Structures are given as structure tokens and as C-alpha cells.
Amino acid sequence: MARLLLEGGAVRVSHEQPFILAAGWASPAYVDVRLLIGEPRLRRAAAALAVEAIRAALPEPPEAVAGAETAGIPWAAWLAEALDLPLRYVRKRPLGIGRNAQVEGGSVEGMRVLLVDDLMTDGSSKAAFARGLRSAGAAVTHALCLFHHGTFPGGAERMAHLGLELVALASWRDVLAVDGAAALPEADRAVLGAFLADPVGWSAAHGGRATLARPAL
Template identity: 35%
Template sequence: MLKSKEIANALYEIEAIQIRPDRSFVWTSGIHSPIYCDNRLTMSYPKVRKQIVEQFAEIINGMDEKPDVIAGCATAGIPHAAWLADYLDLPMVYVRSKPKGHGKGNQIEGKVEKGDKVIVIEDLISTGGSSIDSALVLQDVGAEVLSVIAIFSYGLNKANNQFSDANIPFTTITNFDILAETLVEKEEITEAEKVDLLEWRDELGNN
């Protein structure tokens, strides 16, 4: 079984989670948010990043089809993709958010071939835009994207709809609902504040 609660707890313990009630965090999608989950900090904690790799591997072990290649989304997905590819002894690539403006002009770095089955590793899914874009770039070169897998998702309807429209499965190790419960248990937020946060998330999905 996935250690969703343990990973949410680890993110809290390494102070990857920050709350600003004035909603002054701005997400990549432009959404103004009262919460930011900085999974990049996991790089600095070998025990936590190893737990994450093991959880990614467990998700992949449970899949019917197995990947030929692990792909990281630039930039925050790249280190996790690298550790996972190493753990599974598989080739790795990474996908830039846009083609490089000099050199070879690549958007995909590393070798992926037509027909390769690929797992896309992302650190976090808000709207899903970044990881879906990476998956589409891989599909454009003929790769078969088995799934996007991320550490954390906010559970926005927009992400669910975008993944469904693109016909790309996605899974995460942990999510906002589990994290919000963890924050209450840690007395970081009250039950009422948790309800407000979840309502805020649910309202975002209607936009």
C-alpha cells in the first residue's frame, strides 16, 4: 500500500509546506494560493527522497505495462526521475518546458524512440498543464505515455479534466486532502481552516 500519509508528513517535517492566508503565493498557472508545496526541498533530504523513489517504484510495479524509459519534467521532476531511473535500472530522459533556444534546439534531452513506453515523473500537479505538456511532447515523437506520476496533487477538477481530455492516466503518491488532514493533526491549522482550504480548492475547480 502507498505511504501517502507518511510522505505528506515528511513534506510537513522538512518544511516543504508553507501557508499564507493572504493568498500571496502565485502558481505557475497564475493562480493565487494560500499554500505552496515546495517538493524541491526533498532533494536535500536523502531519506525522504529515497522514500519517494520507493513509492514511485511501487506504483509502477502495480501497473500492467512496464516502462522502457523514465522521463522527468523540467525542472522539479528531473531529480526524482533520475533517482527512479537509477533505482529501476532504466534509461532516463527529461523534457524541457520549451525547446532549447541554442545548441541542438532539443525539447527532450536524452534518447527516446518511437514506440518506447514512458512514465512521466513530475514533482507536483496543480492544473496538470506542465506534466500534460511534457507527455504531449513525448507522444509527438512517437512514445507511448503509460502514465504521469507525481509526488503530490491538489486534486483540482481542472487537472482531472485536462488529464481525461488528453487521455493520459495520472497517479500521485499523496495529495492535498491527506496533507490538510496532516496539518490539522500537527495543529498547524484548525479543522475550520482545513475546511476553508478544501473549499478554496473545490471552488478553483469550477473556474
Template identity: 45%
Template structure:
């Protein structure tokens, strides 16, 4: 499968399982302070066994196609939403699993980590989605403090509309890749008539300028976005 085929298959699963939530009049607030008319709740998939299994199959195939089996020794999942997906990927690949906390618990280099790791082991971070990417950067930092070699991070869905993702992860030497993004979701939704024209237009308006949309609808705007702590 090529990247577009991976993305479209994933987008269809997300749409079929009701993971795409649209709420323009009661927008979703991210912990960063930004607001959005739409949210992709990838976590819902854990309650749909057939869709979940298909998605994990796609995830494993994409990971192997992108970086190869020999590029990592351990799979890590971030607290909380990334854990089930990381666990399923680790199980499929028969690899050890780590859990990364958002905040350290206790003291020492491993205070943010659950599980066993040896210094220098190559770790692939697996997560459900990323919005602005700052939490992913914190997870990578925690893994590295524990001695891990982290060069890649994989997510099921990438918003791909915030420059902070590129800045924060690229500056750490971490390559972020995904199964699907907004381009794929809109393309599949339009092709399959999964959303009406008005809904798609509102989502596209948000994607075109998410920070301004946020400010207009009562959330953080461009002036303070760079100072916010981020969300996923």
C-alpha cells in the same frame, strides 16, 4: 502497502521536512494566475538524503504496484522540478532517462526532449507535483511528438482539487496517479498535531473551493480559470 498507507507515509515525510508552506496573508501565485494559501514544495526533499531515499523507495513501490515494471521502457522527468525525482526513480529501476522541456528548443520532433528515444517506446512521466495538470499535459504532448507511447504519469503530490487535471490528461489517454494528496496531508497533520486547528481550517476552506478562494484573495477566479495557461 495499500494506497492509504503510501499516502500517509508520504504526507508524514512532506510534513517532517517542511515541504508544506502555509502563507494565507501572502498567498502563493501560480503561473495560471490562481493564488493559494498553501504550497507543497516537494523540491525541498532533494536536500534531505534520508527522507529523499525513503520517498523514492515509496515512489518505486507505488509505481510497480500500480502499473508494473513491464508497463514502460523509459522514465521521463519534466523541466525543472521533476528531473531529480525522475532521475532517482530511473536509477532505482535501472531504466533510461529522458528530460522534457517546457518549450521546444530548436526544430524537429525531438526539440522538446533531452536524451535518446526510439519511436514506440513506452514512457512513464515522473514529476514532483501537479496543481491543475496543464504542464503535465504539455510534457506528454512533447514526448508523443518524439514518438513516445505515454499512458501513465506519476507525481509525488497531487492537489486533486482542479477538474482541469482530469480533463486535460484524460482527454489524452493519460492516467495520472500519485503517492499523496490533500486528503492524506490533512489527515496526517491532524493526527500528528503537525498544524494547528486554524491553519487546517483555512487549508480546508481553500481546498473546498480553490477558485473562489483565489478570486477573493486577489488571484484569478472561476470566470477566467478555464482560459488560464496553468502551472504544474
């Protein structure tokens, strides 16, 4: 998966202006998984890897796939098609009232539902999506993402609290492990390596979050 991201130009490393991620952390690198959506070969390969990961990681096959608004929706659609499963999508927050205020596409009552998103930073958005599905009656035990930053604190704690097991196809360390023509340039590898050695300290020194605020679990 890391190689596909690199081939698709989805990995960006900045040597000057840091990226401020949605969770408030500063990072010298950013992954735009959405760039794979527009390339048939890359999206087919990524979807095939996701199907393999689902079959290997889940003790029971899901009964539906739910895409997280918005970037998780196309990946969920391709996975639902490959697995011949119903497709739903879940909003970041309720729209209207009622038990299914966050879930679109049909009922999830009593169903084992796999949550699908494109990436994960510290898991805060996964909490909202899991709650939305569970409030609609779904059993949600696993979340799949194509890329997991795997650097900042709080994510593992939050996922454990939610009772969610993460199935991630790639992380920054996987990106650094890619060799050959697709590998990052040495200058980018050095910047990324320094960041990974102390991501919280790097974030604090570059205008991002400096501490793990108590998250809403």
C-alpha cells in the same frame, strides 16, 4: 508521502498573503517538493514510495523514465536507477527543430515512457510534456507526481483528453490526514480546510483566477 513532506518542511500555509500558483490560482498553502531533494533520508523514502506506486499502478512496466523540466528530473533519475531503466528528460517547449526537439538523453522512439514531475496543479504543464514525448515517438499513458493539489477544476478533464492516467503520491487531503507530531497546527488546518471547501471561490476572493479558462488541451 504527505508525512514526508511535512517532516521536510515542504508544506507552507499563509494566513495573510496568498500564494499565486503557476496556473494562476490563489491558494493559502504551497508545497515545495524540492526541499526533499536535499535530504537523503526523505528523498530515499519518497523514491521508494514512488517505485511501489509505479509497480502497482502501471499495467506494463515502463521502458524508460522521463523527468519533466526541471523539478521532475532528479526524481526521474532516482526512479530510473531504482528500476534499472533508461533516463530521459523533456523540456517545457521545443528547443530547436526536429522530432526530438523537446527530449534529451536519447531516443524514445517506440518506447513506453513514464513521465515524472514533482507536482501537479491543473495539468497544463503535463500536456506540453506529454506532447513533446509523443512527438518524439514515445507511448505515454501514465504520469507520476509526488504531490497533486487535487483542488482546482480542469485537471481531470485535461488528463482524460490527453489519455494520461495520473499516479499521485499525496494530495492536500492526505496532508490533513497526517496526525501526531508531524501534523499541521490547528490554525493552519482551519485555513486549509476553508480553502478546500471552495477552492475556486477562495482563489477569486484572494486575487487569483476566478473561473476555469478554456485550457489549451
